[in-house]
Amino acid sequence: MLKENLLSVKNKIETACKKTGRNVDEITLIAVSKTKPLSDIEELIAYGTMEFGENKVQELVDKYENVSTPVNWHLIGHLQTNKVKYIVDKACLIHSVDSLKLAKEIEKEAVKKNVIANILVQVNVANEDSKFGLESGEVFDLVESISKLSNIKIKGLMTIAPFVENPEGNRGYFRQLKQLSLDIKSKNIDNVDMSILSMGMTNDYEVAIEEGATMVRVGTGIFGERNYNL
Secondary structure, three states: OHHHHHHHHHHHHHHHHHHHOOOHHHOEEEEEOOOOOHHHHHHHHHOOOOEEEEOOHHHHHHHHHHOOOOOEEEEOOOOOHHHHHHHOOOEEEEEEEOOHHHHHHHHHHHHHHOOOEEEEEEEOOOOOOOOOOEOHHHHHHHHHHHOOOOOEEEEEEEOOOOOOOOHHHHHHHHHHHHHHHHHHHOOOOOOEEEEEEEOOOOOOHHHHHHOOOOEEEEOHHHHOOOOOOO
């Protein structure tokens, strides 16, 4: 099942790229493996998947320490400051930075471990009360502040769009995030790179790609439905 699902997602990514004249190599597919066993991850590694996304720090650390082959782990869930020390040297990219307080904690731990932490700034484009992230108008100031920290590298922006039945409903939000990244890029701020746009999940990643996503986070589309009662 995993192999078929993975191929189906890759085919849809390819179709979305063709539709907009993009190169499929511009898109990084992150398999969101939260709540899924290591055996599923090992199977996907055998099919060539090397990018995995986790929501929780402890789960990322456990899988990082037990996976048979080194892969790239992305922390895509909300990160509490007291958990930063556990993952700053394990996550290749932290997608969910939304405050200077959190950024300073990442900086502190990155200096201690002598690593450069790659991060994305999380934007709540749809201004949903239930979601973390900054309002669009707050992003530039935070980016400027974080850019002064020596052991953090801002690589782009991330958003979690609303869950919608029709993915077209999120096209405007993806477009807004793309424009915001272009606006920030045009400022040429030192230590800030807007090469990554992490947006789009199982139900809307094709639209996200059409609007400029460079990373899509697909869980259910690859692993199937999750059982949160386990």
